[in-house]
Amino acid sequence: MRAVWLTEFGGPDVLVGGAAPEPVAGPGQVLVDVAFANITFVETQFRSGAPSPFKADLPVIPGNGVGGVVAAVGEGVDGSLLGTRVVTGMGGSGGYAERAVVDAAGLFAVPEGLGLDDAVALLADGRTATMMLRAAAPRTGERVLVEAAAGGVGTLLVQLAKAAGATVVAAAGGERKLELARELGADEVVDYGRPGWTDSVRAVDVVFDGVGGEIGRAAFDLLAKGGRMVSFGLASGEWAGIPEEKAAERGVTLVQPKPDPVLMREYTESALREAAAGRLRPVIGQRFPLERASDAHAAIETRATVGKTLLEVRS
Incomplete structure (x- = not known):
């Protein structure tokens, strides 16, 4: 073969x-x-x-x-x-x-009505996005920042956070990626490839950190008291590395989901069901x-x- x-x-x-x-x-x-x-x-x-x-x-x-x-x-x-x-x-x-x-x-x-290619696209990223969303549990009216918002996980997080009633701020690099985030329902977009990108972003309640490094640390600084940050990727090559003590001083929780095998399976099945029902688009x-x-x-x-x-x- x-x-x-x-x-x-x-x-x-x-x-x-x-x-x-x-x-x-x-x-x-x-x-x-x-x-x-x-x-x-x-x-x-x-x-x-x-x-x-x-x-x-x-x-x-x-x-x-x-x-x-x-x-x-x-x-x-x-x-x-x-x-x-x-x-x-x-x-x-x-x-x-x-x-x-x-x-x-x-x-x-693969559920009826869902293409095999879409199901494969959801296998890893749908599970991850669902786990991250449930761990951070954004509430109606909260402001949520999604880094790498045009990536495999990020595109799904934009949709899931929006469906949860949050105001979604999508952060990505370049107009092509920002336009995709807008199409998926982001309320605000910001190019984190530009210097001082955080200056135009009001405080947020949740950060989904898919980049890490300097971008992840800058996003952390945007969190309001009572905010949550969950890291799911290190596209920059390193984790944001926020010390627990610094987060505690700010009144921020660093959320660390535990990959329980039973829950991981349920997260995958949930993503497949949502896509088959037309509520989630990979x-x-x-x-x-x-x-x-x-x-x-x-x-x-x-x-x-x-x-x-x-x-x-x-x-």
């Missing part, structure tokens, strides 16, 4: 297409004919050799989230799953390939064929992307 291999850590060009052995479903597993694979910023970190949650020995087929159709089932798996549209995570390896073997218990059925900003996984990684790293980036494995 076709696959993309990582044989050494480095820049995007270390991702190389090639052949791989056909996987076979074992007990408790299913074989999925993969249609789409998602790409996350964490995967670009793993490829580069930077610290990441994913661990694997090289050579490896990278990739975590996939979506497709169940083509075969292993021993002990319900045969009615055959032909079902599903999305699932793979633990960080094996996703950039035509077929994947995964544990049946980790599957998510933004798929760019698509690349499987063989161009290196180009997809390069686009993400140069901040040239909006929303979610998908690999199209088969049509």
Whole structure:
């Protein structure tokens, strides 16, 4: 089968297409004919050799989230799953390939009315956005600042916070990204690529920090007493690193959601349901064929992307 291999850590060009052995479903597993694979910023970190949650020995087929159709089932798996549209995570390896073997218990059925590509786009980012929103619990009338508002998680947070009744301030870099945030319902937009960007933003009650670094620290300074800050990404390359003592002095809570497996599954299912009902729209900003996984990684790293980036494995 076709696959993309990582044989050494480095820049995007270390991702190389090639052949791989056909996987076979074992007990408790299913074989999925993969249609789409998602790409996350964490995967670009793993490829580069930077610290990441994913661990694997090289050579490896990278990739975590996939979506497709169940083509075969292993021993002990319900045969009615055959032909079902599903999305699932793979633990960080094996996703950039035509077929994947995964544990049946980790599957998510794609609801009727939801495209398989949209479901894949929601697999990681929908779970994260739902977890962040519930942890910070913005209330009607509160002001919420969403950093990286044109990214995969950020676009969903803009919509979820707006649906919760909050006034949404979307922070992103460049007019293209700000316009997308407006289309998704942001009440105010601000370009954090400009010096003194916080000067035009009134105090906020919640900060969703997807950038970290100087931008995350500047956003923290915008929080009013009783505010909450939850960090979900470090697009800058570092966390905001706000000391607990400094937050306490300001009367601000640094919210740290705990990734409970049962809750994480419910967050994913919630995002899929909301999208199927038309209340949540994943933004798929760019698509690349499987063989161009290196180009997809390069686009993400140069901040040239909006929303979610998908690999199209088969049509």
